[in-house]
Amino acid sequence: MIELAYGRASVAVDVAEERFSVLNAPGMPDEHPLSDAEIGEAFDAPLGSPPLDEIIAPGDSVLIVVSDATRESGSAQLVHLLVRRLIELGVAPFEIRIIFATGIHRAVTASEKRELLTPFIAQRIQTLEHDALDASGLISLGETERGTPVEVNRALTEHTHVILTGAVGFHYFAGFTGGRKSICPGLASKATIEATHMLALDFERGGRRAGVGTGLLEGNAVHEECERIASLIAPSFLLNTLVDERGRVTRVYAGDWRAAHRRACEDYAGAHSLRLAARREVVIASCGGRPYDINLIQAHKALEMASHACAEGGTIVLLAECADGLGRADFLKWFEAADSRALEAVLRERYEVNGQTAWSLLLKAERFRIHLVSSLDDEAVRRMRMIPARTIEEALAETSAEGYIMPRAASVLPVI
Numbered sequence: 001m002i003e004l005a006y007g008r009a010s011v012a013v014d015v016a017e018e019r020f021s022v023l024n025a026p027g028m029p030d031e032h033p034l035s036d037a038e039i040g041e042a043f044d045a046p047l048g049s050p051p052l053d054e055i056i057a058p059g060d061s062v063l064i065v066v067s068d069a070t071r072e073s074g075s076a077q078l079v080h081l082l083v084r085r086l087i088e089l090g091v092a093p094f095e096i097r098i099i100f101a102t103g104i105h106r107a108v109t110a111s112e113k114r115e116l117l118t119p120f121i122a123q124r125i126q127t128l129e130h131d132a133l134d135a136s137g138l139i140s141l142g143e144t145e146r147g148t149p150v151e152v153n154r155a156l157t158e159h160t161h162v163i164l165t166g167a168v169g170f171h172y173f174a175g176f177t178g179g180r181k182s183i184c185p186g187l188a189s190k191a192t193i194e195a196t197h198m199l200a201l202d203f204e205r206g207g208r209r210a211g212v213g214t215g216l217l218e219g220n221a222v223h224e225e226c227e228r229i230a231s232l233i234a235p236s237f238l239l240n241t242l243v244d245e246r247g248r249v250t251r252v253y254a255g256d257w258r259a260a261h262r263r264a265c266e267d268y269a270g271a272h273s274l275r276l277a278a279r280r281e282v283v284i285a286s287c288g289g290r291p292y293d294i295n296l297i298q299a300h301k302a303l304e305m306a307s308h309a310c311a312e313g314g315t316i317v318l319l320a321e322c323a324d325g326l327g328r329a330d331f332l333k334w335f336e337a338a339d340s341r342a343l344e345a346v347l348r349e350r351y352e353v354n355g356q357t358a359w360s361l362l363l364k365a366e367r368f369r370i371h372l373v374s375s376l377d378d379e380a381v382r383r384m385r386m387i388p389a390r391t392i393e394e395a396l397a398e399t400s401a402e403g404y405i406m407p408r409a410a411s412v413l414p415v416i
Contacts, residue, residue, distance in 0.1 A: 004392075004407055005245075005289025007321030011373075013284065013392050015405070020284070022405045023309065025272040025412045033248035039081055046237070046255030047263055055236050058090025060160040061097075063128075065182045065235075068102045069112040070291050070298050073167035074241045074249035076118045082163065082239065083121055099128040099155055101166070101186025104193060104353060105327075107131075128155055132190040144228050148196060151189035152233065161236035164257055168240050168264040169272075170413055172304040172360065173200040173208070175216045175223050176268065178240045179261030180230035185353075188229065196225045197353045206344065214304065215269050215413055217262070230257065240264045242271075245288065245408055273413045279311040282403025284392060286319040292410050293320035296376065296384075297327030297357050302409035307364050309404050309414035316364075317371045317395040318386075325376065327354070334358035335383045340366055358384075371395035 002022065003010040034042075044051055056062070064082060067073045079098065086096055098117065100108045107129055113122045130153050131137055139154040156162055168178035185193040199221040202209040211219035238257040241249045242264065253264040285306035287293035292302065299320035306316050326332065334355050337343035340363045347355050364370065365385035372381050373395065378388040389395040406412055 002405060002407070004284075004286035004319055004405075006286065006319055006373075007290050007293060007323055010289070011319060011392065013405070015284075020282075020403050020405050022407065023274055023276075023412055023414065024407065025274060028242070028251060028267065028271045031244065031250050033244065033250060034252065036077070036081055039078065039249065039252050040085075042252035042254045043081075043085060043239075046260070047253065048256035048259030049237065052085060052237060053089055056086060056089045056091060056161065060091055061095040061158075062086055062091055062161045062163060063155055063159040064096065064098045065101050065162065065164045065166075065186065066098055066116060067166045067182070067186075068100045068105055068108050069116065070105055070294055071167060071177070072243055072247035072291055073165065074243050074247060075116050075165060077249055078165055078239055078241060078252070080118050080121055082165070083125060093124060094126070097126045097128055097155065097159070099130060099153065099187065101182045102130050102132075103185040103188070104132045104190055130187050132188065132193060138189050141232050144225060146225060148225055148229070149189075149191050150229050150232060151192045152183060152229070153187040156183065156187060156233050162233055164235050164238045164240075166240055167243050168253070168261070168268045169411060170214050170268075170301075170305070172214050172301060173197075173212050173222055173356075174226065175214070175220050176265045178264060179238065179257060180223070180227045183233055183235070184226040184229040192229065193353055194351055196222055196229070197356060198351045199225055200356060201344070201347065203348045206341075214308075215273070217265060227258070242268055269413070272411055273415050275415050276309060277416075279309055279314070279416060280403045281311050281314040281401035282317070282396070282399055283310040283314070283406060284317045284319070284403065285406040285409035287410055288408035290321070290323070293322060295324040295327030296320065296322050296374075297331065297354060299374075300357055300361050302406070303361065303364060303370070305409045305412055305414065306406055307368065308416075309406065310368055312367060313369075314401070315369045315371065315395075315399055315403075317373065317389070317392055319373045319392065322374045322376050326380070330354075331358065332380060332383055335362065335385070337362070
């Protein structure tokens, strides 16, 4: 019997041990939730950067960038300690602001702010909203060498210092989360987000652009363009974390926004890549519960990882509650395309970020038989070329093949 996270609860699965192997990340040595004192030590030993007390001065204004509710980053503990440190360094509380890097996601709710920041910080420090479609809240910084329009939240240019926070994990085309993603796509306009994300596709040859993929940074056009845009803001400091299955901080990488992020990515890849002798016919994948399965667009990240462990033509059972639905009200429109090639042609003419997620999902649905255990409407699941299932046992009824179980699929990269 194994418990798999589903939303804020869990689902028990009774499968034969000789039939399924459980795939968990190797993890970091001596991994444990960090105390406030241990996080403070990371503040004082930054990578490639002077410590905060040599950067921040009394009278400065500071903008802290925080991930939204679709990410687990340990922000409540981290931001609370950061705000205290800034005040100790002479920054007035009214000169500290927090902005949520929502990109094109929905706004953060009041209850989510309390969870992400602690009620104490949410009540005492001003929080700002980002709207990728609101021109009045954006500022243009020109174009990159590639011709990408650089439009970002104007608050990034209205403070003495910008400090980035967030967690590092795998991303299926940007390589990793964290670092530069707090600015682009996190605080960029819809046009800028689309222009950078569009680089993931090779419209001349078809399919994914070479160098773009999970765990890849070098030669990854999406990562490199987002980093170019972040460099125009020149963040003063970065605090990226690694978190455990309960969202508790187990590592902090402080310092230069490039150097600290790169070290975090290297450590995360080493601790979360798992070598396998072969793919198997069946993969049962849980996203890891909320927020990783808050909606289908987020749950797709777990599906991506499961696809690395499943044999071509095999069965993937994805456990994803999707309490917030699909993630976009118009997400289903992309599945009007006959197949992934037809959808790719549509994206060539009118690209949208969520269209690329739909394309990636559709591509997997053509390669594998995907059963989705969720709270979504059955007809919507079928339109996305997946098979709705009420239970994992129901999804496995038609196969007796051996397989893998991935309890936190989004955080494990199977390497054959």
